[in-house]
Amino acid sequence: MDRxxxxxxxxxxxxxxxxxxxxxxxxxxxxxxxxRSILIVVLPILLLQILVTYIFYExxxxxxxxxxxxxxxxxxATVISMMDRFPGEAAHQYILxxxxxxxxxxxxxxxxxxxxxxxxxxxxxxxxxxxxAAALQESLPARHFIISTNKKLESVIILIxxxxxxxxxxxxxxxxxxxxxxxxxxxxxxxxxxxxTIALLFLRNQMRPIRQLAAAAEQFGKGxxxxxxxxxxxxxxxxxxxxxxxxxxxILRQITQRTEMLAGVSHDLRTPLTRMKxxxxxxxxxxxxxxxxxxxxxxxxxxxxxxxxxQGQEAEAVEKTDIPALFEDIVNNxxxxxxxxxxxxxxxxxxxxxxxxxxRSITNLINNAARYANEIWITVRADDTDLIIVIDDDGPGIxxxxxxxxxxxxxxxxxxxxxxTGGSGLGMTIARDVIHGHGGQIALGTSPAGGLRIEIRLxx
Numbered sequence: 001m002d003r004x005x006x007x008x009x010x011x012x013x014x015x016x017x018x019x020x021x022x023x024x025x026x027x028x029x030x031x032x033x034x035x036r037s038i039l040i041v042v043l044p045i046l047l048l049q050i051l052v053t054y055i056f057y058e059x060x061x062x063x064x065x066x067x068x069x070x071x072x073x074x075x076x077a078t079v080i081s082m083m084d085r086f087p088g089e090a091a092h093q094y095i096l097x098x099x100x101x102x103x104x105x106x107x108x109x110x111x112x113x114x115x116x117x118x119x120x121x122x123x124x125x126x127x128x129x130x131x132x133a134a135a136l137q138e139s140l141p142a143r144h145f146i147i148s149t150n151k152k153l154e155s156v157i158i159l160i161x162x163x164x165x166x167x168x169x170x171x172x173x174x175x176x177x178x179x180x181x182x183x184x185x186x187x188x189x190x191x192x193x194x195x196x197t198i199a200l201l202f203l204r205n206q207m208r209p210i211r212q213l214a215a216a217a218e219q220f221g222k223g224x225x226x227x228x229x230x231x232x233x234x235x236x237x238x239x240x241x242x243x244x245x246x247x248x249x250x251i252l253r254q255i256t257q258r259t260e261m262l263a264g265v266s267h268d269l270r271t272p273l274t275r276m277k278x279x280x281x282x283x284x285x286x287x288x289x290x291x292x293x294x295x296x297x298x299x300x301x302x303x304x305x306x307x308x309x310x311q312g313q314e315a316e317a318v319e320k321t322d323i324p325a326l327f328e329d330i331v332n333n334x335x336x337x338x339x340x341x342x343x344x345x346x347x348x349x350x351x352x353x354x355x356x357x358x359x360r361s362i363t364n365l366i367n368n369a370a371r372y373a374n375e376i377w378i379t380v381r382a383d384d385t386d387l388i389i390v391i392d393d394d395g396p397g398i399x400x401x402x403x404x405x406x407x408x409x410x411x412x413x414x415x416x417x418x419x420x421t422g423g424s425g426l427g428m429t430i431a432r433d434v435i436h437g438h439g440g441q442i443a444l445g446t447s448p449a450g451g452l453r454i455e456i457r458l459x460x
Contacts, residue, residue, distance in 0.1 A: 033207065033210065034203060034204070034207045037203045037206075037207075038199070038200065038203065041195075041196065041199040041203070042196060042199075045192050045195060045196065049188060049189075049192060052188065053185075053188075056184065062131075065128060065131045066131050066134075066135070069128075069131040069132040069134070069135040070135045070138075070139075072105075072132065072135070072171050073132065073135035073136045073138065073139040073140070074135075074139055075099070075103045075105060076105075076136070076139070076140070076158065076160065076167075076169055077139035077140055079095060079096075079099050079103075079105075079107065079167075080140065080143075080160070080162070080167065082095050083095055083162075092109065096108070096109070104172065105169055105170070105171060106155075106169070106170035106171075106172075107167065107168065107169050107170070108167075108168045109162075109165050109166070109167055109168070110165055110166040110167075110168060111164070111165045112164065112165060113165055113166030114161070114166070115144055115145075115146055115159055115161045115166060116146075128149070128156070129147045129149065129156070132147055132156065132158070133145075133147055136158070136160075140160065143160050143161060143162075144160075144161040145158060145159060145160045145161065146158075146159045147159075155170050155171060155172050156170070156171045157169070157170055158170075158171065205233070206233055206234060206237070208232075208233070209231070209232045209233035209237045209238075209241065210233070210237060212229060212241075213237070213240060213241050213244060216229065216244065217244060218439065220248055221439055224318050224352075225317075225318075226248060228245055229241070269303050270300075270303070273296060273299060273300050273303070276292075276296050277293075277296060280292055280293050280296065317354070318352050318353065318354055319352065319353070319354070319355055320350050320351070320352050321350065321351060321352070321353050321355045321358070322349070322350055323345070323349045323350065323351050323353075323380060323387065324345040324346060324347055324348075324349055324380065326355060326358070326359060327343055327345050327362070327378065327380055328343065328345075329359070330359055330362050330363055330366065331343045331366075331378065333363070334363070334366045334367070334370065334376075337370075338370075339366065339367075339369075339370035339376060340374060340375045340376065341366065341370075341375075341376045341377075341378060342375070342376070342377045342378065343378045343380070344377075344378070344379045344380070345378075345379075345380035345381075346380060346381050346382060349380070349382055349387070351387055351458065351460065353438055353458075354434075354437075354438070357434045357437070358434060358438065360430070360434070361430060361431035361434035361435060362389075362431070364427035364428070364430055364431045365391055365427070365428070365431050365454055366378075366391070367427065368427050368428065369391060369393040369395065369451075369452065369454075372393070372395035372396060372451075373393035373394050373395030373451050373452075374394055374395075375393065375394050375449070376391065376392070376393045377391075377392045377393070377449070378390070378391050378392075379392075382460060385459065385460060386440075386457045386458060386459055386460060387440075387457070387458040387459075387460055388455070388456070388457055389454075389455070389456040389457075389458075390453065390454070390455050390456075391453070391454040391455075391456075392447035392448065392449055392451065392452075392453050392454075393447060393449065393451040393452055394447070394449040394450055394451045395451040395452060396451065397446060397447070397450065397451045397452045398444060398452055403444040403445075406428045406444070407428050407429055407432045407442075408429065435456055435458070438458055439458065439459050440456060440457050440458035440459065441456070441457050442454065442455070442456050442457075443455050
C-alpha cells in the first residue's frame with residue numbers, strides 16, 4: 001500500500017514538473033540551433049561572472065572597503081585625541097594644518113555647533129557609509145556623528161560632535177575607493193566579450209554548412225537539381241554531407257534505371273497492341289470485333305496510365321511559371337471537354353514548378369471531379385508561405401474513412417474495372433506524387449457544395 005502511494009505521488013510530481021516547469025522552459029528555449037549554441041556558451045559565462053562578482057564583492061571589495069574605512073576612522077580618532085591632548089586655538093590650528101597636508105583630510109571646526117539627535121533616517125547608510133560608520137563607532141565609541149555623501153560621490157562628509165563644537169571632515173574618494181575594483185570588473189567584462197565574440201564567429205562558421213545541407217535537402221526533396229558541394233564544418237557535419245551526396249546519387253541512379261526500363265517496356269507493350277489493332281481492322285464487322293477493339297483500347301489506356309505513374313516527373317526541368325496563366329490553360333482545356341469549371345485566381349503569381357507535370361496532376365484532379373460532379377470551382381491564392389489551391393465540386397464526395405485510400409496506386413472506389421465508372425485508379429496517385437515532388441501537401445475534405453474538396457499547398 002505504501003509503495004502504491006509513493007508511486008502515485010511520484011507520478012503526480014512528474015505531471016506537475018512537466019506542466020509547470022518543463023513545458024514553460026521548453027517554450028522559452030530558443031528554436032534555432034545557432035541560438036541554442038549561443039545560449040550554451042553565454043549561460044556558463046554569465047553564471048561564472050555572477051558567481052565571481054558575488055565572491056569578489058562579498059569578500060575582496062568588502063575587506064578593502066572596511067580597511068580603508070578603518071584607516072580614515074583611525075586618522076579622525078587620532079586628530080580628536082591630539083586636540084584633546086593639546087587644547088588651545090593655536091594648537092588646534094597647527095594640528096588641523098598638519099592633518100590637511102599629511103593625511104589628505106579637509107577638516108574644520110564649527111565652534112558652538114550641535115548635531116541633531118539620532119534618527120532612523122540618518123542611520124540609513126549605504127554600502128560605503130555603513131563601513132565607515134562601523135569603523136567610527138569602533139574608534140570613537142562615545143561620539144555622536146553623521147555621515148553624508150555629496151551628489152557627485154566625489155567625497156564623504158563626516159560631522160562629529162565634540163564637547164563644545166562640531167568637527168567636519170571631508171574625505172575625498174581616493175581614500176575610500178579602490179580603483180582595482182573597476183579594473184577587475186573591466187577586465188572580466190572585456191574578456192567575456194572577447195570570448196563571446198570568438199564563440200559567435202566560430203558558431204556562425206559551424207552553422208553555415210548545416211544551413212547549406214538543409215537547403216540542399218529541401219531543394220532535392222522538391223525534385224530540383226542539386227549540385228555536389230564541398231563538405232565543410234565539423235566531422236559530424238561532413239559525414240552528414242557525404243551521406244547526403246551518396247543518397248542523392250543512389251536515388252538519381254535508381255530513377256535513371258527506372259526511366260530506361262520504362263522506355264523499353266513502353267516500346268514492348270505498344271508494339272503488340274499496334275499489331276492487334278491492325279489485325280482487328282482487317283477482320284470483318286462483327287460484335288466480337290467491336291468487343292475486342294474496346295478491350296484493346298482499354299488496355300492501351302491502362303498502359304498509358306501505368307507508364308505515366310511510373311515515369312513521374314524526373315525528366316522535366318523546374319521553371320518559373322505563371323501560375324494563373326497555367327490554370328487558365330488547364331480550365332480552358334477542361335471546358336472544351338465539356339466540364340463546367342469556374343476559376344478564381346490571384347494575378348502576378350510566379351512559382352518554380354515543373355509545368356507539364358504540375359498541369360497533368362491538376363488535370364487529373366479536375367477530370368476525376370468532372371466524372372462525378374456537375375460543377376467545379378477552383379480557387380488559387382497565396383499567403384505568406386504557401387500557394388493554396390482549392391478544388392470544390394458538387395458531386396457525391398468521398399467518405400471520410402476512404403479519403404486516404406484513394407491515393408493508393410490502382411485503388412478505385414468502384415470495385416469493378418469498368419472504364420465507364422473510372423480509369424485505372426492512378427489519377428489521384430499521380431497527382432499526389434507530383435505535389436509531393438514539389439515539396440507540397442494535398443488533403444481531402446468536404447466541399448461547401450456538398451461534394452469533395454481538394455486542398456493543395458505548395459511552398460513559395
